[in-house]
Amino acid sequence: MNSIYLDHAASTPIHPQVAEEMMKVMTGQFGNASSVHAFGRSAKRTVSSARDMIAKSLGCHPDELVFTGGGTESDNLALFGALSALSGSGKHIITSSIEHHAVLHACEELEKLGYRVTYLPVDSTGRVQIEDVENALTEETVLISIMYANNEVGTVQPITEIGELARNRGIIFHVDAVQALGAIPISCHDLPVDLMSFSAHKINGPQGVGALYIRRGIHLAPRQHGGLQEKKRRAGTENMAGIAGFGQAVQIAAAHLKERRDHDLMLRHTFIRILEQELGKDSFIINGHPSEFLPHILNISFPDTDTETLLMNLDMEGIAAASGSACTSGSLEVSHVLQAMKLPQNVLRSAIRFSFGLGNTTEDMEYTAQKIATILRRLRNRS
Ligand SMILES: *Cc1c(COP(=O)(O)O)cnc(C)c1O
Numbered sequence: 001m002n003s004i005y006l007d008h009a010a011s012t013p014i015h016p017q018v019a020e021e022m023m024k025v026m027t028g029q030f031g032n033a034s035s036v037h038a039f040g041r042s043a044k045r046t047v048s049s050a051r052d053m054i055a056k057s058l059g060c061h062p063d064e065l066v067f068t069g070g071g072t073e074s075d076n077l078a079l080f081g082a083l084s085a086l087s088g089s090g091k092h093i094i095t096s097s098i099e100h101h102a103v104l105h106a107c108e109e110l111e112k113l114g115y116r117v118t119y120l121p122v123d124s125t126g127r128v129q130i131e132d133v134e135n136a137l138t139e140e141t142v143l144i145s146i147m148y149a150n151n152e153v154g155t156v157q158p159i160t161e162i163g164e165l166a167r168n169r170g171i172i173f174h175v176d177a178v179q180a181l182g183a184i185p186i187s188c189h190d191l192p193v194d195l196m197s198f199s200a201h202k203i204n205g206p207q208g209v210g211a212l213y214i215r216r217g218i219h220l221a222p223r224q225h226g227g228l229q230e231k232k233r234r235a236g237t238e239n240m241a242g243i244a245g246f247g248q249a250v251q252i253a254a255a256h257l258k259e260r261r262d263h264d265l266m267l268r269h270t271f272i273r274i275l276e277q278e279l280g281k282d283s284f285i286i287n288g289h290p291s292e293f294l295p296h297i298l299n300i301s302f303p304d305t306d307t308e309t310l311l312m313n314l315d316m317e318g319i320a321a322a323s324g325s326a327c328t329s330g331s332l333e334v335s336h337v338l339q340a341m342k343l344p345q346n347v348l349r350s351a352i353r354f355s356f357g358l359g360n361t362t363e364d365m366e367y368t369a370q371k372i373a374t375i376l377r378r379l380r381n382r383s
Contacts, residue, residue, distance in 0.1 A: 001317075001318045002317065002318040002319070002367065003318045003320075004318060004319045004320065004360070004364045004367065004368060005320050005359070005360070006319060006320060006321045006354045006355060006356050006360070006364070006368065007320050007321060007322045007353075007355055008202075008296060008355040008356055008357040008358075008360075009151050009152075009179065009202070009296070009297050009322070009324075009353060009355035010322055010355070011201050011202070011207060012201060012202060012203065012204045012205075012357055012358060013204060013358055013359055014204060014205065014206060014245070015204040015205070015248070015249060015252055015358065017248055017252060018204060018205055018206070018245045018248045018249045018252070019245075021244050021245055021247075021248040022206060022241045022242070022244060022245040022248075024244075025046055025240055025241040025244045025245075026241045029042055029043055029046060029240065030043075031043035032237055033046075033047050033229075033237070033238050033240060034227060034228075034229065034237070043238075043240050046240055046243070046244050047067070047238050047240060047243050047244075048062070049247070050243045050244050050246060050247025050248075051065055051067070051243075051247070053247045053248075053250065053251050054211065054246065054247055054250045054251075057250045057251060057253075057254040058186055058187070058188050058198075058213065058250070059186070059187030059188050059189050059190060060188035060189055060213055060215075061216065063216070063231065064188070064213055064214055064215060064216055065211050065212070065213055065214075066211060066212045066214060066220075066230045066231075066233045066234050067209065067210070067211050067230060067234065067238060067239070067243050067246075068209070068210045068211060068212055068234060069208055069209065069210065069239070070199050070200070070201070070207070070208055070209060070210040071100070071102060071176070071178040071197055071198065071199030071202070071210050072102040073210065073223075074176075074178075074197035074198065074199070074210045074211060074212040075100070075102040075103050075106060075145075075174075075176055075197050076102065076106050076223060077212050077220070077223050077233075077234065078145070078174045078195040078197060078212055078220075079093075079103065079106045079107070079110065079143070079145060079174065080106065080110070080221075080223055081220035081221050081222065081223055081233070082143060082172050082174070082194075082195060082218065082219075082220055083110065083115070083142065083143060084221040085219040085220055085221040086142055086143075086172075086219075089142055090138075090139065090140035090141060090142040091114060091115050091116055091140055091142070092115070092116045092117075092118070092138050092140035092141040092142065093107060093110060093115055093116070093117045093118070093141070093142070093143045093144070093145065094117075094118045094120065094133060094136050094137070094141060094143070094144045094145075094146075095107055095117060095118070095119060095120065095144070095145045095146065096119065096120045096121075096122060096128050096146055096147070096157075096340075097119040097120060097121060097122065097336065097340040098122050098126060098128075098147070098150055098152075098155075098336070098337045098340050098341075099145065099146075099147055099176065100147065100151055100176055100178070102176070102197075103145055103147070103176055104119075104336070107119075107145075116140070118136040120132050120133065120136060120146075121340060122155075122340050122341055123341070124341050124342060124343065125155055125288060125289040125290070125292075125341070126150055126153045126155035126287075126288055126289060126337065126340075126341050127155055127157060127158070127289055127292065128146060128157050128158065128162070130158060130161050130162065130165070133146075133162050133165055134165060137165070137169065137171075141169070141171055142171060142172060143171065143172045143173075143174065144162065144165075144166050144171055144172070144173050144174070145173075145174040145175075145176070146159065146162055146173075146174075146175060146176075147175065147176040147177075147178075147179075148175050148176065148177040148179070148180035148184065148186075148196075149177075149179045149180045149183070149184065149293075149294045149297075150179070150288075150297075150337060151178070151179045151297070151324075152297075152299060152324035152335055152337040152338070152353055153287050153288035153289075153293075153297065153299040153324075153337060153338070153341070153353075154179075154288050154289075154293040154294035154295075154296070154297030154298070154299065155288050155289045155292060155293055156180070156184070156289070156292040156293060156294065159175055159191065159193065160191060160192060163175075163191060163192030163193050164192050166192065166194075167192045172194050172195065172218065173192065173193050173194050173195070174193075174194065174195040174196070174197070175191075175193045175195070175196045175197070176196075176197045177196045177197060177198055178197055178198060178199045178202050178210075179202060179294060179297070180294070181198050181199075181202065181203055181250075181253065182202070182203040182204075182250075182253035182254075182257065182260065183257075183260070183261065183264075183294045183295065183296060184294070185257060188213050188215070193213075193215070194214075194215045194218045195212060195213065195214055195215070195218065195220075196212070196213040197210065197211075197212055197213075198210050198211045198212075198213070198250075200242065200245065200246035200249055200250075203249050203250065203253045204249050204252070204253070204357070204358050205245050205246045205248070205249030205250075206241075206242050206245045206246065206249075208239065208242060209239050209242035209243060209245070209246050210246070211246070214233070220233055222234060222235060224236065260296075260357070261295055263357075264295035264296040264356060264357060265295045266362065267296075267356050267360055267361075267362065267364075267365050268295055268296075268298055268356075270362045270365040270366060270369075271298065271354065271365040271366075271368065271369050272286070272298075274365065274366050274369035274370060275300075275369045275372065275373070278369060278370060278372075278373035279372075279373055279376065283302065283303075283304065283376075284300050284301065284302050284303075285300065285301045285303065285347055286298065286299070286300055287299040287300065287301060287338060287341065287343065287347070287351060296355055296356055296357050297353065297354075297355045298353070298354045298355070298356075299324060299338075299351055299352070299353045299354075300351070300352055300354065301343070301346075301347040301348075301350045301351045301352075302350045302352070302372070302376060303346040303347060303350050304350070304376060304379070304380065305350055305376060305379055306349050306350050307323045307349060307350055307351055307352060308323070309379065310350070310352055310372070310375065310376075311323060311352065313375045313379075314352075314368075314371065314372070314375070317371050317375075319367075319368050319371060321352050321353060321354050321368075322352070322353045322355070323335065323351065323352065323353065324337065324338070324351065324352075324353035334348050334349065335348070335351065338351055354368070
């Protein structure tokens with residue numbers, strides 16, 4: 001049977017060079033980077049060289065990066081860490097209604113701690129409007145958190161404009177750049193951003209490791225207490241192999257960014273073209289922004305059917321796609337992102353996220369589009 005993985009926004013296959021680098025570290029090194037003997041020094045060198053490599057790729061100083069246990073931890077460290085270091089000043093936060101749950105659920109927790117949170121609306125393409133950010137600002141606003149690009153529909157947000165608003169008012173600006181990394185060139189110092197979250201497993205690196213960029217001068221209280229690692233910002237023995245793999249993954253992603261973009265755009269266009277041929281232009285709707293999107297995320301609704309039926313049928317054909325929203329205890333929840341975009345019910349309930357990358361071919365996309373057409377025809381005949 002075919003096996004086609006189109007869920008790269010959830011997690012990606014590890015790049016062979018990343019696996020090789022990790023294997024080298026796992027079999028050749030086992031010291032603790034905090035130990036002073038030769039084994040420790042060697043571990044420390046491995047961590048430092050990954051940090052230097054990532055800093056160079058991201059256009060920041062090595063000491064502005066803190067390694068974490070992934071994107072979720074980076075988001076939490078950014079919000080809770082920055083706010084607790086600020087304690088005493090204002091209690092208002094601005095975010096959007098389409099953030100990843102790592103930000104949304106952290107904000108709900110912050111509300112319990114007495115913060116007031118504004119969840120900005122988005123337009124029907126999934127974009128935050130600058131005027132809405134401006135209108136939400138108050139004397140009390142201390143932090144804005146807006147994602148670089150959305151993980152369900154791929155819409156890229158006006159980060160620079162929002163960052164400038166924040167900077168002019170001395171408000172801390174956090175950006176969840178987990179999906180943008182490797183798809184959009186990122187240079188931290190060229191952006192008006194104070195904190196930026198990254199994750200390795202969305203860019204063909206290992207799961208369970210990520211980083212938070214913390215601009216020099218931004219104070220951050222640690223979320224966990226223990227050793228003095230990561231300049232006292234994240235206690236705990238470093239995930240040395242994971243960090244080495246992350247370093248390798250960032251380097252590969254940066255070196256092949258344009259290539260990857262072209263490849264993903266080609267896959268995307270092939271997929272849309274075959275769907276148009278097989279189903280006709282009016283049988284499906286692309287959700288997201290017409291020009292400001294990540295090439296590797298394609299969210300499509302097939303209003304004739306529902307998400308669950310189509311996903312199940314695709315799975316039976318060996319094709320892995322996603323609803324884009326969390327699947328809780330077998331019942332499919334309607335995506336908070338598509339809901340915020342105020343899409344009609346039949347569009348909301350028939351949306352599928354196809355996300356692609358390393359290892360996918362045009363044949364995969366052709367095959368999947370043809371299978372979708374076959375499945376939809378079969379379902380239609382049955383009803
Ligand atoms: C995957 C993802 C996260 C969470 O990252 P993990 O490393 O899986 O914890 C956060 N934000 C966005 C936008 C993501 O796509």
